């Protein structure tokens with residue numbers, strides 16, 4: 001029987017291919033992505049990652065299994081994948097200050113993505129809430145692995161690519177995949193379907209995150 005993560009991955013295939021081929025990713029690799037667009041992405045991603053960390057902690061609070069709990073707590077503290085340190089460097093390099101962050105509104109797609117994850121936490125199951133986090137690890141790890149061979153001529157973009165191809169990030173991704181497969185083995189058919197839907201929806205929001213940054217999406221009131 002195929003693992004639940006392989007089923008999810010197949011169902012999200014088109015969305016993932018669109019992410020791999022999104023102009024944000026292509027231009028990041030070529031070095032032609034405007035720095036202003038990368039800056040926009042980093043600010044929105046800061047909101048996303050803060051909430052991502054909170055979600056790890058809230059999900060951990062619902063779990064008894066010690067290894068999964070520990071992994072999620074470490075994730076909430078940014079200890080699993082080395083992503084937070086590099087963000088600090090990017091913020092310094094691009095002089096993104098706390099004041100600027102404080103006056104930047106969260107953009108529509110970032111808001112929707114974060115809301116989706118909280119919705120799974122509040123209305124779904126622990127397994128579906130945890131599954132909503134998986135594309136964040138897995139998609140970025142696949143992007144890192146795809147881009148590393150050519151890299152990017154722009155130092156900041158190269159560092160971004162290296163972060164997601166790193167052994168720590170790959171290890172965290174593999175652990176997260178194992179956790180979701182473990183949940184999948186214990187889940188009812190209905191719960192398995194909810195997990196798959198949560199994964200596909202997060203994949204949808206991942207694709208739209210690139211688009212949001214590429215067009216500098218704003219609220220139209």
Ligand SMILES: Cc1ncc(CN)c(N)n1
Nearest residue numbers: 045048083136137140209
């Ligand atoms: C939106 C998003 N998705 C995934 C990742 C990789 N942790 C990220 N930084 N931002």
